[in-house]
Amino acid sequence: MSGIGAQRPQLESLSELDRKLLNLIQDGFPLAHSPYAELARDTGADEKQVFERVRELVRMGVIRRIGGVFDTRQLGFAGTLAALRAPRERIREIADIVTSYSGVSHCYERDDAWNLWFTLAAPSAADIESILEEIRARTGIADALNLPAVRVHKIGVRFGIGEPES
Amino acid sequence: MNLTDTEKRIVKALQGCIPLDTLHPFEPIARECGVTEDELLDALRKWREDGLVRRYGAILNHRAVGWTANAMSIWAVPDCDKAGEVARELASFPEVSHCYERATAPDWPYNLFAMIHGLDRGMCEEIAREVSRRTGVTDYRLLFSTVEFKKESLRYF
Numbered sequence: 001m002s003g004i005g006a007q008r009p010q011l012e013s014l015s016e017l018d019r020k021l022l023n024l025i026q027d028g029f030p031l032a033h034s035p036y037a038e039l040a041r042d043t044g045a046d047e048k049q050v051f052e053r054v055r056e057l058v059r060m061g062v063i064r065r066i067g068g069v070f071d072t073r074q075l076g077f078a079g080t081l082a083a084l085r086a087p088r089e090r091i092r093e094i095a096d097i098v099t100s101y102s103g104v105s106h107c108y109e110r111d112d113a114w115n116l117w118f119t120l121a122a123p124s125a126a127d128i129e130s131i132l133e134e135i136r137a138r139t140g141i142a143d144a145l146n147l148p149a150v151r152v153h154k155i156g157v158r159f160g161i162g163e164p165e166s
Numbered sequence: 167m168n169l170t171d172t173e174k175r176i177v178k179a180l181q182g183c184i185p186l187d188t189l190h191p192f193e194p195i196a197r198e199c200g201v202t203e204d205e206l207l208d209a210l211r212k213w214r215e216d217g218l219v220r221r222y223g224a225i226l227n228h229r230a231v232g233w234t235a236n237a238m239s240i241w242a243v244p245d246c247d248k249a250g251e252v253a254r255e256l257a258s259f260p261e262v263s264h265c266y267e268r269a270t271a272p273d274w275p276y277n278l279f280a281m282i283h284g285l286d287r288g289m290c291e292e293i294a295r296e297v298s299r300r301t302g303v304t305d306y307r308l309l310f311s312t313v314e315f316k317k318e319s320l321r322y323f
Contacts, residue, residue, distance in 0.1 A: 014231070022224065022226065022231070025223050025224040026223055026224050026226060027221075027223060028221070028222060028223045029184075029222055029223045029224060031192070031207050031210050031211055031214075031222065032192075032207070033190055033192065033193070033203060034189060034190060035191065035192075036189055037189075047189065051189055054186075055186050057224075058183075058186060060230070061227055061230055062226060062227055062230045062231060063224045063225070063226060063227070064225045064226065064227050065182070065183040065224075065225045065319060066183055066184045066186075066223065066224050066225075067180055067181060067182055067183050067184060067222070067225070067319070068177075068180040068181060068210070068219045068221070068222045069219070069220045069221040069222070069225065069319070070177065070181065070218060070219055070220065070320075070322065071217055071218055071219075071220050072320065072322075074216075074217060074218045075169075075177070075218065075322055076168075077322065081266075081268065081279070091313075095313075095315040095316075098315070099315050099316040102321060103320075104316060105316070105317070105318050105319065105320045106316060106317050106318075107314075107315040107316040107317075108236075108311040108312075108313065108314055108315065109311065109312045109313035109315065110238060110309040110310065110311050110312065111309060111310055111312055112307075112309045114274075117238070117309075118316075121320055145271050145274055146269075146271075147268040147269050147270075147271065147274070147279075148268065148269055149266040149267065149268050150266075150267050150268060150269060151253075151266065151267035152265075152266055153250075153253035153254070153256070153257050153265040153266065153267070153280075154253070154256070154257035154262065154263065154264075154265040154280075155220060155263060155264055155265075156220065156221060156263060157260070157261065157262065157263030157264075157281070157283060158260045159226055159228045159231060159233050159283065160260065161231055
């Protein structure tokens with residue numbers, strides 16, 4: 001759990017190599033026997049240095065994970081975006097209930113009457129509905145928005161890592 | 167999509183993080199899945215081409231690198247073609263992600279959603295204003311996130 005405003009950007013502590021690496025490996029980590037050697041070629045650094053920097057960036061928490069992002073639907077799962085109107089004084093309690101489900105990957109408080117938003121994936125739409133029903137029962141909140149996607153336009157984002165403001 | 171047991175093992179191995187204690191991270195993953203490194207990398211490349219793997223790379227903690235504003239923009243665009251036009255304008259910004267048309271509900275008319283990331287709230291607002299200006303769609307709002315309760319990658323298998 002984290003208050004958005006409480007996180008301090010660590011931009012200043014990133015070296016030029018760090019920035020190059022972050023910009024490169026967001027788009028793709030080399031699918032090769034020696035991925036760090038390939039990154040070394042692309043950045044002009046040496047393999048060991050690149051390896052150390054990537055590990056450090058993970059340790060710092062700048063990189064959450066290096067791995068695969070799958071298309072949930074193509075894997076055969078159903079997904080939705082859901083929301084609740086949680087009374088302010090109960091929001092943590094309600095968030096704990098919602099986030100206890102492994103199919104809930106993202107859960108945020110947002111500034112609106114519908115203040116608790118979460119993504120939910122499950123084997124089928126019927127399973128999604130039954131999880132939402134369970135959440136409604138456990139929280140005592142009768143109304144939930146269930147907003148499955150009908151068309152996908154764009155998913156990925158790229159965070160350009162630039163020079164820190166001087 | 168019907169995956170074989172081996173393919174499910176591969177998805178399970180790749181949905182996490184690569185081992186960070188070796189210069190050759192795909193080797194132990196392949197061993198764990200009972201395939202050769204070449205077979206693993208071939209599967210991964212094919213899945214990336216087919217779109218089953220949307221991306222294979224570093225997932226950043228964007229707040230740690232200055233992208234502290236996170237807005238869910240919601241747009242009420244009842245006309246289908248117009249929704250497509252707004253979506254295209256939104257998608258043209260690299261700071262915009264997860265642009266979906268979604269079902270509506272009795273007290274929820276917003277059918278187009280897009281995440282807008284920014285170095286600050288102003289940046290998010292500017293992008294939304296620009297999209298509104300270009301498309302003429304004015305019925306939109308930005309819902310900023312205030313608390314992150316959970317943010318994880320899905321574990322499929």
